[in-house]
Amino acid sequence: MTPAGRLQAAIDLLAALDAAPRRPADAIATDFFRGRRYIGSGDRRAVSELAWGAIRQRLRLDWHLARIGTPPTPRLVLAAHLLLAEGWTLQKLGGHFTGDRFAPSPLSPEEVSALRRLSGAKLVDPEMPEGPRLNLPDWALPGLRARFGEKLAAEAAAMEAEAPLDLRANLLRTSRESARLALSGEDIAATPTPLSPWGLRIPERKPVTGTAAFKEGLIEVQDEGSQLIALLTDARPGMRVADYCAGAAGKTLALAAAMDNRGHIVACDVSAARLEGAGRRLRRAGVSNAERHLLEPGDKWRKRRGRSFDRVLVDAPCTGSGTWRRNPDARLRTNATDLAELSAKQAVILEEASELVRPGGRLVYATCSLLPEEDEMQIERFLGRHPDFVMRPVPALWAELCPAVVCPVEGEALALSPARHGTDGFFAAVLERRP
Numbered sequence: 001m002t003p004a005g006r007l008q009a010a011i012d013l014l015a016a017l018d019a020a021p022r023r024p025a026d027a028i029a030t031d032f033f034r035g036r037r038y039i040g041s042g043d044r045r046a047v048s049e050l051a052w053g054a055i056r057q058r059l060r061l062d063w064h065l066a067r068i069g070t071p072p073t074p075r076l077v078l079a080a081h082l083l084l085a086e087g088w089t090l091q092k093l094g095g096h097f098t099g100d101r102f103a104p105s106p107l108s109p110e111e112v113s114a115l116r117r118l119s120g121a122k123l124v125d126p127e128m129p130e131g132p133r134l135n136l137p138d139w140a141l142p143g144l145r146a147r148f149g150e151k152l153a154a155e156a157a158a159m160e161a162e163a164p165l166d167l168r169a170n171l172l173r174t175s176r177e178s179a180r181l182a183l184s185g186e187d188i189a190a191t192p193t194p195l196s197p198w199g200l201r202i203p204e205r206k207p208v209t210g211t212a213a214f215k216e217g218l219i220e221v222q223d224e225g226s227q228l229i230a231l232l233t234d235a236r237p238g239m240r241v242a243d244y245c246a247g248a249a250g251k252t253l254a255l256a257a258a259m260d261n262r263g264h265i266v267a268c269d270v271s272a273a274r275l276e277g278a279g280r281r282l283r284r285a286g287v288s289n290a291e292r293h294l295l296e297p298g299d300k301w302r303k304r305r306g307r308s309f310d311r312v313l314v315d316a317p318c319t320g321s322g323t324w325r326r327n328p329d330a331r332l333r334t335n336a337t338d339l340a341e342l343s344a345k346q347a348v349i350l351e352e353a354s355e356l357v358r359p360g361g362r363l364v365y366a367t368c369s370l371l372p373e374e375d376e377m378q379i380e381r382f383l384g385r386h387p388d389f390v391m392r393p394v395p396a397l398w399a400e401l402c403p404a405v406v407c408p409v410e411g412e413a414l415a416l417s418p419a420r421h422g423t424d425g426f427f428a429a430v431l432e433r434r435p
């Protein structure tokens with residue numbers, strides 16, 4: 001592909017993303033490239049980099065274009081990105097927007113005039129309001145301000161930085177050190193994560209899923225914060241554990257390893273497709289103590305199993321605001337209505353899942369959100385409705401579970417963030433049903 005051909009493909013990809021604002025961007029990109037098999041892997045990477053570069057800066061680019069009264073068409077978004085973030089000149093842009101075969105059509109007089117007004121501007125403009133300045137959507141600002149106060153700018157910057165790749169050594173098959181050596185034998189240098197006793201970190205993204213270590217089930221891809229939620233669930237060999245929102249089983253796998261495959265886990269979800277994926281991962285990891293259960297409307301299972309589980313983990317569906325450093329498009333594809341709908345859903349799920357906890361057992365509520373509305377406020381409301389549950393402060397649990405490492409939080413709940421902890425943003429609260 002010519003460089004100009006790559007630009008046109010990136011414009012087409014941006015148009016596909018704009019046309020389906022509710023679909024996850026990676027799914028759209030997969031379909032996009034599947035329908036264009038003639039784009040080879042090197043070109044695909046270059047096109048993705050162009051499009052994702054613009055997506056990362058989209059809030060700022062939209063602000064610049066709105067200020068000059070120009071609609072953010074995919075062509076102008078990409079051109080503005082190249083001009084403001086990549087140091088291109090108008091002349092260089094003109095040399096690519098030529099209308100030659102596969103190249104974008106020449107810039108119209110209106111486009112040239114808009115881009116002229118942008119040239120010389122700074123990507124992060126001093127006149128920008130807080131949202132685009134920090135690259136955060138307006139709807140999330142009140143919650144993020146409440147969470148971080150004066151540290152908001154530092155956290156916002158960490159949410160813009162590239163995330164490392166975290167792995168969890170599967171203790172059912174190996175130790176952390178043996179997994180590290182296996183990876184090093186495949187030319188992948190990993191170091192132990194500072195907080196999780198199971199984690200390994202690779203500074204740059206590498207295609208680990210192609211390694212023998214991955215195929216043999218020695219490692220799983222899992223952010224350190226997510227590992228810590230499984231750790232805090234404190235699932236022990238012989239226990240009965242429900243992973244109520246198990247999805248593709250990321251946390252079920254870690255719970256099974258912590259239980260040494262002894263006892264019983266029920267991995268529940270409302271999505272049959274996700275549970276299907278979970279089955280494959282459980283087999284690869286050698287998990288033998290987990291069954292999957294599809295939650296359906298009118299399901300009697302919950303009643304039958306009421307108050308029978310030692311541990312119930314609720315890894316609730318959420319805005320995913322804690323994962324924006326990994327999914328930069330998600331900040332554009334979620335909104336205030338989603339937040340309100342998800343909060344209502346979380347309360348219902350928490351209520352349902354709590355029925356499963358035995359007296360003296362624990363309910364662990366977790367999200368990958370940084371917004372108090374989905375985190376602490378959810379817990380406050382639940383405890384207000386359920387005097388039979390009490391909060392177990394994380395620092396005391398941590399001291400028991402991970403004595404060699406200083407507890408990363410001071411508060412009662414686990415609230416992890418990219419700048420402070422180097423993890424994705426995660427929240428977890430441990431509640432115990434009074435005996």
Ligand SMILES: C[S@@+](CC[C@H](N)C(=O)[O-])C[C@H]1O[C@@H](n2cnc3c(N)ncnc32)[C@H](O)[C@@H]1O
Binds near residue numbers: 249315317
């Ligand atoms: C954050 S994801 C779970 C990720 C998973 N625990 C992991 O670690 O890989 C939330 C999951 O909740 C599921 N979910 C949504 N509504 C639900 C409900 N009412 N009851 C149970 N699970 C639900 C979704 O299908 C999704 O898989």
